[in-house]
Every structure is written in C-alpha cells, then in structure tokens.
Amino acid sequence: MREKFFKSGEHWVWFNAGAIAISIIMVVSLIALIAIRGLSHFWPANVHVYQTQLDNGTQQLSMGELYDEEVPKGADPAVEKQILLKVGNRDLYGLDFRWLKARNITDVSMREDVMVIERREWGNFYGFVENVRFDGKNYSVNDETFYEKFQMAIDRANELHDTVKDLEKGDIGSINYQLEQLRLDRRRLELENEATDEALADIAQREQALKDEFEVLQAEMFAIYDKANRDSVDVVTIDGKPLTIKASNIVMALQPNQMSWIEKVGHYFIKVAEFIFDEPREANTEGGVFPAIFGTVMMVILMSIMVTPFGVVAAVYLHEYAKQGFLTRTIRIAVNNLAGVPSIVYGVFGLGFFVYFLGGSIDELFYPEAKPAPTFGTSGLLWASITLALLTLPVVIVSTEEGLSRIPKSIREGSLALGATKVETLWRTVLPMASPAMMTGLILAIARAAGEVAPLMLVGVVKLAPTLPLDGNAPFIHLERKFMHLGFHIYDVGFQSPNVEAARPLVYATAFLLVLVIILLNITAIKIRNRLREKYKSLEH
Structure with missing residues (x-):
C-alpha cells in the first residue's frame, strides 16, 4: 500500500499542498503581527499613576501609558520584571519613556482628570490642566465653561494653523516660485546677451509687484501667528512641575480615562485618518x-x-x-541575468548615468541659467522612476515573451492568410491575446518596485520633502523634485530616528500601509489582466 502511494506520486501533491499552506499561514501571520502592532498605536490607552519606592527608600510618582514589559532571559519575573512607561513630557524629562522595576511599584491608580495633550513639538504631555487663557481672559479648571473654552482655543489654533499652511503652500509658495522664474529669466537674458533695458525693466516691474503682494501676505501671516499665540493653557505634571503650552502648539487634547468605548473608537479612526492624510512632524515620529x-x-x-x-x-x-540564433540566445541570457543583479547596483548606475551624465547634460543644454544649482542634474522623481523601470524591465520582457510563445502559430497564419500584414497581425491579434501576460509582468514589476529602497536612496528619495512633486505651479508635475517613499520612511523612522521607542509603532503602521498600497496596486492590475484574459480566451481555442 505504501509503495503504491509513493509510486503514484501523490505524496508530492500533499507535500506541495502542505508547503503552500504553511507559506500562506506565515504570510498572513506576519501581516497580522504588523497590523496589530501598528494599528494599536492609534488607540487612546488609559493613563495610570505608578507609585514606586526606590532602592534608597525615596518615593516617586510616575504617570503614563503602559507601553511594554520585559523580563531578562532566565531571570525571576517576580524580581527582575520591568515595565516601560510612556511618560511623555520630553521638554521636562528629556525622554518620552521610563523603565520601572515591577518590584518597586507600591501602588497603581487611575485619575479621571488626567489630560493627554498631543503637541506639534515635544511630543505628548501627560498631566493636569489648571488654567486656560482664551481671548485675553483666564478660566480656571473649576469654572463651568473651562473645558468649552479650552476646546475652543484648540479648535481656533488648528484653524489658524491650517490657514497659515495654506498661505505658505498656496499664495506665498506661488509667489516664491514666480520670483524664482523671473530670476532665471533675467539670468537667461544675460547669458544670451539679450538683457535690454526694456526687458530688465519689465522683469523688475513684475518682481516688484510680486514682492508687494508677498509683503501683504506676510503681514497677514504674522497677524495670524500673533492671534494663534495669544491663547495658552497652564498645566502641571504628576510630580508638580508647571508648564505653559501655547494653543498653537496643541493638535488635540483628550481625557482617555473618562472616554467611553464609543468615544475611543471615534478617536481611533480620527488618528488613523490623520496618519494617512497628514504630513509628518517631529522628525517623522508623529503625524501622517x-x-x-x-x-x-x-x-x-x-x-x-x-x-x-x-x-x-x-x-x-x-x-x-x-x-533565432546565438546572438538572440545571448541577449535572452543577459536579460535573465539582469533580473538577478542587486538593486543597489541599479541605484549606482542610475546615479552615475541618469543623474550626473544625462541630467547634467540636460542642465547644460536647457537650464544654463540655473547653474550652478542643478535642475535635472540631481536626484529626483524622474530618475528614480527610470531606474526602477530599468530594474524591472527583465521581468516584463520575460513575461511578455512567454505570453507570445503561448499563442498558437495557426492564429498568426490565419491572420496573414486573410490579407493582414505582419504588423497588423501583431497589433490587432497577437498583442491583445498576449496582454494578460504583459499584465502579469507589470504586476511583478509593481510589487518589486513599490518595495525597493536601496536604489531610491541614491536617485531621488529623501527623509522629508517640503513640497509634493505635483502642485498648482506650471508645469504642475515637477519630475525634477525629490520625493518621499514609504519604504525609505520605514528605514528612516526605524533606524535613523532620534526617538526609537516612540517611532517603533509607526514603523509597523507604515509597513502595514506599504503592504496595503502594494496589494491595492496589484489588485488593480490583476483585475485588468483577468478582464483581458476573459476577453481573449475564446481566441486561444
């Protein structure tokens, strides 16, 4: 019986099925781990007060969110267990986190009036609010309208912050862009010996008009800053340290120990939306x-x-x-070997050829007025895209060739017999039938390109890009600009962050988001491929 089982080859079927099942379980488990550790970061955790007695006998109060627990390998948990507490208040304590020995903890409690304030700088504040200054009036925590005024101050500060950001990126950004273009126009006229008095006077007149407009907008922006800095809140930590926080520095404030489960769910989705749609802040460790x-x-x-x-x-x-001969076979071998070249080699090639040689030549020919500042002779979105296109080119070639080889020869011969030329046969019959294979190659290319980081570090990606490659200034798509990338963001936050513990949840959250982006891009391509496959299936039989 056993010999018959092995001779039939059925054991290989079970072996392959088991291997596939194990692989699926591992992939799903990994994604679930990343999702849990990343998405749990946005949940408003309760804040506890820990009273500890240090080894010298002194009492210490610490307050924060329970972040992690640790027991050294082989140690007694009752003696060596430690907890990591997120205490925030980095401007007062220097660090966001504090380790506490479990054996030193004498009491753990919760206070309903604990306030967690998320700030634009210095991270979270954990403590108690005593007074708010709104519209030049002071409101004590005992006043009935205290929390209403406190929230009004935060809402107004956020509105003013958004207004300033819109001014900086909209009108002021447009003026700065136009001023730079006028400077380049003047330099171009000088290089071409066409700097006549009339031309220079026209440029000067337009520059002055833009500067006048800029001064008006700048004065408006300063007025907004003054208005935003007028409100503030007085707070105190658990150990009695006072602090005044400007309302303009507050993103939001909440009392998690008083929040119901429904309120926490609502806050959770607000934080997830902020993560997806906002810009990063605090060295990429907070924000979106x-x-x-x-x-x-x-x-x-x-x-x-x-x-x-x-x-x-x-x-x-x-x-x-x-x-089909020796040369063609050699080219195919070279294409297949290119798929195995390390990605960093493509990055070095892209930096040397595309950025320095090709980009430098473009600057010499078309942008001499901008020199010595490079336009295309520096890393940017265009060169990053071309480098990754070169990296994924072998995958598309191999997949397309396989698709072409699966099309029966009779279809080509039938098309030619009906009077079609070879080009018409290819364009109207062969290529449409091979399009599912092309999409397969594109799917593999997307999956690899979206996760690549090493070559991008050389040809365009940066830690923080102040402006997007797409804006309202002509030509609207700026391929020469540097850009941010989810893969590099994971590397930067995880390994280059000044606050590793605070950044760790964002590493998981960003990794999960990158996986989702790749899945969505692949699903879109797969849907297109399946439609093409169904459309031309009948022609294959």
Whole structure:
C-alpha cells in the first residue's frame, strides 16, 4: 500500500499542498503581527499613576501609558520584571519613556482628570490642566465653561494653523516660485546677451509687484501667528512641575480615562485618518505619511508607464522579428541575468548615468541659467522612476515573451492568410491575446518596485520633502523634485530616528500601509489582466 502511494506520486501533491499552506499561514501571520502592532498605536490607552519606592527608600510618582514589559532571559519575573512607561513630557524629562522595576511599584491608580495633550513639538504631555487663557481672559479648571473654552482655543489654533499652511503652500509658495522664474529669466537674458533695458525693466516691474503682494501676505501671516499665540493653557505634571503650552502648539487634547468605548473608537479612526492624510512632524515620529504615500504611488505609476512599452517592444522584437540564433540566445541570457543583479547596483548606475551624465547634460543644454544649482542634474522623481523601470524591465520582457510563445502559430497564419500584414497581425491579434501576460509582468514589476529602497536612496528619495512633486505651479508635475517613499520612511523612522521607542509603532503602521498600497496596486492590475484574459480566451481555442 505504501509503495503504491509513493509510486503514484501523490505524496508530492500533499507535500506541495502542505508547503503552500504553511507559506500562506506565515504570510498572513506576519501581516497580522504588523497590523496589530501598528494599528494599536492609534488607540487612546488609559493613563495610570505608578507609585514606586526606590532602592534608597525615596518615593516617586510616575504617570503614563503602559507601553511594554520585559523580563531578562532566565531571570525571576517576580524580581527582575520591568515595565516601560510612556511618560511623555520630553521638554521636562528629556525622554518620552521610563523603565520601572515591577518590584518597586507600591501602588497603581487611575485619575479621571488626567489630560493627554498631543503637541506639534515635544511630543505628548501627560498631566493636569489648571488654567486656560482664551481671548485675553483666564478660566480656571473649576469654572463651568473651562473645558468649552479650552476646546475652543484648540479648535481656533488648528484653524489658524491650517490657514497659515495654506498661505505658505498656496499664495506665498506661488509667489516664491514666480520670483524664482523671473530670476532665471533675467539670468537667461544675460547669458544670451539679450538683457535690454526694456526687458530688465519689465522683469523688475513684475518682481516688484510680486514682492508687494508677498509683503501683504506676510503681514497677514504674522497677524495670524500673533492671534494663534495669544491663547495658552497652564498645566502641571504628576510630580508638580508647571508648564505653559501655547494653543498653537496643541493638535488635540483628550481625557482617555473618562472616554467611553464609543468615544475611543471615534478617536481611533480620527488618528488613523490623520496618519494617512497628514504630513509628518517631529522628525517623522508623529503625524501622517501622506507625502510618502503620494510619492510611492506616483513613482510606481511613472515606472509602469515607462517600463511597459519598452518591455513589450523588446519582447516582440526578440520573439517575432529577431533571427533565432546565438546572438538572440545571448541577449535572452543577459536579460535573465539582469533580473538577478542587486538593486543597489541599479541605484549606482542610475546615479552615475541618469543623474550626473544625462541630467547634467540636460542642465547644460536647457537650464544654463540655473547653474550652478542643478535642475535635472540631481536626484529626483524622474530618475528614480527610470531606474526602477530599468530594474524591472527583465521581468516584463520575460513575461511578455512567454505570453507570445503561448499563442498558437495557426492564429498568426490565419491572420496573414486573410490579407493582414505582419504588423497588423501583431497589433490587432497577437498583442491583445498576449496582454494578460504583459499584465502579469507589470504586476511583478509593481510589487518589486513599490518595495525597493536601496536604489531610491541614491536617485531621488529623501527623509522629508517640503513640497509634493505635483502642485498648482506650471508645469504642475515637477519630475525634477525629490520625493518621499514609504519604504525609505520605514528605514528612516526605524533606524535613523532620534526617538526609537516612540517611532517603533509607526514603523509597523507604515509597513502595514506599504503592504496595503502594494496589494491595492496589484489588485488593480490583476483585475485588468483577468478582464483581458476573459476577453481573449475564446481566441486561444
């Protein structure tokens, strides 16, 4: 019986099924681990007060969120267990976290009036609010309208902050961009010996008009700053340290120990939305990752637009036109070997050829007025997309060739017999039938390109990009600009952050978001491939 089982080869079927099942379980478990550790960061945890007795006999009060627990390997948990407490108040304590020995904890309690204030600088504040200054009036915590005025001060400060940000990125940013263009126009006229008095006077007149407009907007912005800094709140820590926080420095305030489960769920989704749609702050350890999402998606789209036609043309030439001989076989071997080249090598090539050589030549020919500042002769979105297109090109070529080889020869011969030319046969019959294979190659290219980091560090990605590659200034899409990327953001936050413990949850959250972005891009491509496959399935039989 056993010999018959092994001779039939059925054991290999079970072996493969088991291996696939184990792989699926491992992948799902990994994604679940990343999701739990990342998304739990946004939940408003309760704040506890810990009373500890130090080894010298002194009493100490600590307050914060329970962040982690640790027991040294082989140690007695009752003696060596430690808890990591997120105490915040970095401007007062120097660190966001504090280790407490479990054996020194004499009491753990919760106070309902604990206030958690999320700040734009210095991280969270944990403590108690005593007084709020709103519209020049002081309101004590004992006043009936205290919390109403406190929330009004925060709401107004956030509105003013958004107004200032819109001014800086909108009108003021546009003026600065136009002033830079006028400076380049003047320099261009000087290089071409066309700097006539009339031309220079026209540029000077337009510059003065923009500067006048800028001064008006700047005065408006300073007035907003003064108004935003007028309100403040007086707070105190658990150990009695007083502090005054400007309302303009507050993102939001909450009392988690008083919040119901429904209120916590609402706050959770607000924080998740902030993470997705806001910009990063505090050295990327707080705020959102929208610029990184935007940069990742835009780079992948540009890469796809570039790699698909070149990969398809190369595959069509190798399979349909090239004479099948030693040279063609050598080219195929080279293409297959290119798929195994380390990605950092592509980054070095992209930096040397695309950025320095090609970009420098473009600057010499088309942007001499901007020198010595480079325009395309520096890392940017365009060169990053081309580098990744080159990196993923072998995948598209191989997949397309395999698709072309699966199309029966009779279909080509039938098309030619009906009077179609070879080009018409390829364009109207062969390529549409091979399109599912092309999409398969594109799916693999997207999956690899979206997660690559090493080459991007050389050809365009940065820690923080002040402006997106897409804005309201002509030509609207700025391919020469540097950009943010989710993969590099994970590396930067996880390994280059000045506050590793605070950044750790964001590493998991960003990693989970990157996986979701890749899945969504792949699902879109798979849907297109399946539709094409269903459309041309009947032609294959």
